[in-house]
Amino acid sequence: MSDAILCRFEAARSIVGDAADLAMSMRPPSGGPAATLKSAQDWLTEADGAVEALISARIGALFPEDGFQGEEEGRTRTGRLRWVVDPIDGTSNFARGRNRWCISLGLLDGDLPVAGIIHAPALGEVYTAVRGRGAVLNGRPIKASPVTDTRSAMVEMGWSNRVPKGVFEEKVAAILRLGAMPRSGGSGALALADVACGRLDGYLEMVINLWDVAAALAILEEAGARVSPFLRDGGLEGGATLLAAAPGIADDLSAALAVSLD
Incomplete structure (x- = not known):
């Protein structure tokens, strides 16, 4: 994988880490959903917009030529390299103070996924991959299940x-x-x-x-x-x-x- 992709990946890991800290600071307490219902079981919290805005601004400042697409604002910038973010995946869990939610940031080169970061701060887990370099969870290599039955x-x-x-x-x-x-x-x-x-x-x-x-x-x-x-x-x-x-x-x-x- 090119140095340009690796440079972006390393920067993105730091940015997503900061976004995770922001999301944790905004997480509602345990209880009934503290969110707006967009449609059946489709929730929106204040953190969704704040996390997406942070990632968009930081990526845009470092790599202004890259495209950017978020769940909340849509495709706001275009480019051959496209960042795609779900600021809070598992919003229904997040809105109730549960732990199973994450920030998901992927990088596409045209129609080819070349890097990905899934950070679940309440679980203490960070999944990452760069094309051709393997996938890891908290720095340790991971592989799909060997189950055959x-x-x-x-x-x-x-x-x-x-x-x-x-x-x-x-x-x-x-x-x-x-x-x-x-x-x-x-x-x-x-x-x-x-x-x-x-x-x-x-x-x-x-x-x-x-x-x-x-x-x-x-x-x-x-x-x-x-x-x-x-x-x-x-x-x-x-x-x-x-x-x-x-x-x-x-x-x-x-x-x-x-x-x-x-």
Whole structure:
């Protein structure tokens, strides 16, 4: 990977660390949701905007020629290199004072994910990857799960209000028929990070956005997971389906869930 990408990655790690400190300082206490409801189960907190603004300003000052896209403000700058941020992934958890949320920042070179940072400060975890240099969790190399039998697998599915009625239940039923254990944790980025490090054996979301997955795509690739062609299937410009899986059960999950990995 080029020196230009590595320079950006190192700067971004520091910026995301500062953003994580800001998010922690703004985290609501445990209890009912302290947030605005945009639509069913789609929450917005003051921290979402503040964290995105911090990252955008700092990236823009260091690399003004780069593009930038955030969940809250959209695509505010264009460039061949594009930073994509979800300032608080798992906002429903964050808004209730829970720990399972993260800041996700990915770097794309055109349509190629080249670096990713997922920082979960309440969990004390930082996942990072640079294309061709492996994936790490808190500095230690990670790999996708070695599981080869779906009967011992743990598979998470994300929920979206954009999915037609009945689809979520149908896919969860397919997971159960494989003998796998279903999960749902409320953060797509962290679920994908869990696939990358082997804590989960698969993750499916029928409609997910680029800012949720831009960092995870680089991390999953470097960790050896198999991933459906999210960017090719429209993920660069809108919501698309994403399946990520441990290689040993990827074909079984793909067939059962009717999501192609090719």
